Amino acid sequence: MSDAPEVLFVCVHNAGRSQMAAALLDHHAAGAVRVRSAGSAPADEINPAVCRVMDELGIDLSREVPTKLTTDDVDAADVVITMGCGDACPVFPGKRYLDWELTDPAGQGVDAVRPIRDDIDRRVRSLLAELVPSTSSK
Template identity: 80%
Template sequence: MPRTPEILFVCVHNAGRSQMAAALLQHRAQGNVTVRSAGSDPAETINPAVVAVMSELGIDLSREIPKKLTTDAVEAADVVITMGCGDACPVFPGKRYLDWQLSDPAGQGVAAVREIRDEIDRRVQALLAELVPSS
């Protein structure tokens, strides 16, 4: 049986983009991938607008806590997707890296964050179709 692909989403604060991407992929993959998220400089809490727009989809991020990016997390991942963390993300040979250029939801209202969420969701669905073609 093939190994489950492991995806790591990374942004600076792990309070917005990477949390939304991880939750959306987890939701859509239905156990067909392992998903983690982390930040190079994690915030104290998840962005409230992010929690609000994800709850619109029935995804509860209210109990999530931003996590610090570790070398182990990067080493364990098959695909590392960065979202505006620049050079703070360690690079290892043999890993697949994608850099998703997305607006930062920090300080933005729900309408703007909803647009970012929807763009992340489109990218997550395309990634999932590529990683798990039968899903």
């Protein structure tokens, strides 16, 4: 499906917010959107609390690995959603950029990460309804 829109989620460590957003969008879009995530300074592994709260939804992040953001990632995306990476994210003319202000789950337990996940889920569902209107009935 080459005409599917591509969304890139970017945060600093690619170990929490961007991973949750990518997994949730991929889950809800069911192939209607291409999804990637990356970080400006990737961590060594996904935040364990993030893995646990995503497991609660039946989404397994245990095989995901934080990825370094490249200009090619940004160039390939139709929509770039940043989450606290500031000036570390390259900007290309003509790209759609959204900045989602979200609490960083780094160093927090599952009780603190759950509301962040739920906030991301609401935003992802709204974005999906905008990008692929036929999926909003899910």
